[in-house]
Amino acid sequence: MLETLFSNWILPTLRVSTPLIFAALGGMWCERSGVIQIGLEGIMLVGAFFAAVVTHSTQSPWWGLVAGMLAGLMLSLGYGFTVLKLKANQIVSGTAFNLFAMGIPPFLSMIWFDSTGSTPVIPGESLFRSAPLFLMGAVVIASAILYHHTKFGLRIRFAGEHPKALESSGISVRGKRWQGIALSGLLAGLGGATLSIYLASSFSRNMSSGRGFIALAAVILGRWLPLQTVTACLLFGLTELAQIRLQGVVLWGDQAVPVQWIQILPYLITILVLALAMGRTRAPKGLGGGE
Amino acid sequence: MKNSEKLRIPQSALSFLRSVAGAAGGLAIGLMICTIAGESPGKVLTVLVNSSFGSGYDFGMTLFYTSYFILTGLAVAIPFKSGLFNIGGEGQLTIGALAAAWAGVAGAGIESHALAILFATLAAFIAGGIWGAIPGYLKARRGSHEVITTIMMNFIAAGVTSYFTLYALKDPDSSQAETIPLSTVFQLKPFAVFNGAPMGGLIIALAVMTCVLHLVLRNSVWGYRLKATGENETAASTFGIAAPASWLSSMFVAGGIAGLTGLVEVLGNSHRFKIGFSSDYGFVGIAVALVARGNILGILPSAFLFGVLQKGAGSLDLETDKVTRDLTYIIQGLIILGVASDGIWDWFSSIWRKRNA
Numbered sequence: 001m002l003e004t005l006f007s008n009w010i011l012p013t014l015r016v017s018t019p020l021i022f023a024a025l026g027g028m029w030c031e032r033s034g035v036i037q038i039g040l041e042g043i044m045l046v047g048a049f050f051a052a053v054v055t056h057s058t059q060s061p062w063w064g065l066v067a068g069m070l071a072g073l074m075l076s077l078g079y080g081f082t083v084l085k086l087k088a089n090q091i092v093s094g095t096a097f098n099l100f101a102m103g104i105p106p107f108l109s110m111i112w113f114d115s116t117g118s119t120p121v122i123p124g125e126s127l128f129r130s131a132p133l134f135l136m137g138a139v140v141i142a143s144a145i146l147y148h149h150t151k152f153g154l155r156i157r158f159a160g161e162h163p164k165a166l167e168s169s170g171i172s173v174r175g176k177r178w179q180g181i182a183l184s185g186l187l188a189g190l191g192g193a194t195l196s197i198y199l200a201s202s203f204s205r206n207m208s209s210g211r212g213f214i215a216l217a218a219v220i221l222g223r224w225l226p227l228q229t230v231t232a233c234l235l236f237g238l239t240e241l242a243q244i245r246l247q248g249v250v251l252w253g254d255q256a257v258p259v260q261w262i263q264i265l266p267y268l269i270t271i272l273v274l275a276l277a278m279g280r281t282r283a284p285k286g287l288g289g290g291e
Numbered sequence: 292m293k294n295s296e297k298l299r300i301p302q303s304a305l306s307f308l309r310s311v312a313g314a315a316g317g318l319a320i321g322l323m324i325c326t327i328a329g330e331s332p333g334k335v336l337t338v339l340v341n342s343s344f345g346s347g348y349d350f351g352m353t354l355f356y357t358s359y360f361i362l363t364g365l366a367v368a369i370p371f372k373s374g375l376f377n378i379g380g381e382g383q384l385t386i387g388a389l390a391a392a393w394a395g396v397a398g399a400g401i402e403s404h405a406l407a408i409l410f411a412t413l414a415a416f417i418a419g420g421i422w423g424a425i426p427g428y429l430k431a432r433r434g435s436h437e438v439i440t441t442i443m444m445n446f447i448a449a450g451v452t453s454y455f456t457l458y459a460l461k462d463p464d465s466s467q468a469e470t471i472p473l474s475t476v477f478q479l480k481p482f483a484v485f486n487g488a489p490m491g492g493l494i495i496a497l498a499v500m501t502c503v504l505h506l507v508l509r510n511s512v513w514g515y516r517l518k519a520t521g522e523n524e525t526a527a528s529t530f531g532i533a534a535p536a537s538w539l540s541s542m543f544v545a546g547g548i549a550g551l552t553g554l555v556e557v558l559g560n561s562h563r564f565k566i567g568f569s570s571d572y573g574f575v576g577i578a579v580a581l582v583a584r585g586n587i588l589g590i591l592p593s594a595f596l597f598g599v600l601q602k603g604a605g606s607l608d609l610e611t612d613k614v615t616r617d618l619t620y621i622i623q624g625l626i627i628l629g630v631a632s633d634g635i636w637d638w639f640s641s642i643w644r645k646r647n648a
Contacts, residue, residue, distance in 0.1 A: 095438075098624075099620050213443065258458065267443040274436075
């Protein structure tokens with residue numbers, strides 16, 4: 001009984017939540033440092049693409065993981081440059097990066113594979129079995145410890161909460177924000193990588209399909225706290241699993257529920273949860289503001 | 292997340308010039324990226340321009356895309372006034388287009404052309420408006436961030452419209468995923484000069500509508516309320532201007548205008564609703580509104596610029612080996628960054644000063 005519960009629900013929920021958890025923790029660090037991170041979606045997409053391409057050419061998912069993280073890092077540093085150096089509006093610039101990121105996979109995939117659709121399928125022996133799950137556990141624990149028990153976590157929080165206080169104690173707010181942005185790139189890139197080389201066996205067009213925004217909703221729902229954010233991700237992961245499981249199931253009468261109604265479930269629940277949870281959450285005070 | 296950072300954009304003549312320069316810079320970088328694919332930027336630019344202006348048909352198609360982008364650009368620019376960032380244009384336009392197709396089915400008995408158009412217009416506006424008002428309501432009453440809720444509404448709209456297209460309104464005589472075709476009283480006539488491009492008097496109507504909206508937003512009480520909320524919602528509320536009302540109304544109007552895409556696509560072009568007819572036109576609206584710096588009249592030239600880009604990009608697939616229409620995403624992203632990165636000018640001048648110091 002317990003075993004079937006584990007193999008049918010708990011393990012699959014953990015699996016589908018993995019990309020969300022990585023991305024959401026990245027988003028949490030970035031927003032805690034005081035920078036809005038709308039661009040998680042684009043970072044995940046680019047991370048998923050480069051992870052699939054590099055895994056395909058090296059046949060090693062570990063290199064794919066590294067490639068996804070680096071691609072995410074590059075994109076996030078570009079974002080950091082526009083918002084920290086060029087003072088672009090954070091929401092507008094994040095949206096621009098999301099659009100930009102939508103164009104990168106088809107552009108490069110046309111050059112490399114002569115197709116704007118999916119990348120070549122990676123053989124099963126070159127894909128991850130369960131390593132990303134352990135990595136995810138490690139990142140969750142590390143995030144929680146860093147956040148609650150280290151100077152680093154405290155300073156990041158101050159950069160988002162009381163930037164002036166941090167500045168007057170001689171620590172650069174902008175430096176902390178660069179770190180927060182870089183972490184969001186690395187982690188969301190990692191999350192994207194798990195989409196293509198852990199949950200799937202190739203990159204397919206627009207495969208992040210809103211997960212970056214769902215991760216952001218999880219950060220809000222989790223009140224910008226690591227373990228709470230992870231819990232919210234698990235909730236959204238469970239919804240996604242239910243969405244997959246419900247397809248073709250007859251709930252009433254003799255007809256299966258139309259797949260379109262089931263597919264909108266994760267998005268619908270994200271909105272509902274946001275609407276119900278808001279008002280009880282509080283964003284970092286300096287979020288989106290200057291230094 | 293909160294809107295502590297206001298979406299306010301300065302609108303002086305200088306800032307307008309900066310915006311044009313930023314857009315041009317973004318376009319230039321986007322074209323230069325083509326060298327990675329082994330195409331010369333000059334050739335790509337030539338393809339873009341020729342394909343947009345080459346013939347009466349080409350120009351008609353450019354205006355056809357322009358009319359999309361006027362609508363989706365306005366859908367971003369109007370909530371901008373009240374401080375909201377509506378990236379749900381994509382969902383609002385699909386719902387509006389579906390409603391227009393539904394109007395054609397429900398109003399099959401209508402015999403007057405004018406009445407038919409009016410009915411479809413109302414259906415498209417109200418359906419899109421409600422779709423936009425939902426995130427507006429959630430923002431006003433529950434404080435849910437509109438960027439997330441509008442994106443979620445886009446995905447929900449995709450599911451809802453494909454359900455109706457495949458089941459409730461499905462054309463039984465077609466093997467495609469499309470709704471029952473409209474009767475001729477519902478169809479808009481294209482201009483003959485455009486040689487078959489689906490564009491007629493609608494483009495004029497949209498230009499007039501934009502001018503009227505400009506005047507309304509500038510001179511009416513409603514326009515004043517939106518602006519007051521957008522600039523400082525707390526100060527506005529002390530003067531009795533309730534932010535929730537501004538948010539709800541601006542999102543309803545924006546969604547309704549995005550929904551009018553149903554006129555362009557369903558009444559003007561394919562005469563039915565087809566799944567996936569919009570290749571992210573709603574997102575292009577973000578770029579359109581930003582290049583116009585949120586200025587309502589500025590939407591017209593800006594939409595035209597993106598109309599050229601959209602029409603031209605379609606020819607990239609055929610006329611270049613390795614560059615495809617997906618380049619438009621890259622160019623749009625870069626153009627937005629070029630316009631939004633206003634600080635680049637201060638940054639340049641600080642480097643200049645350092646070097647000369």
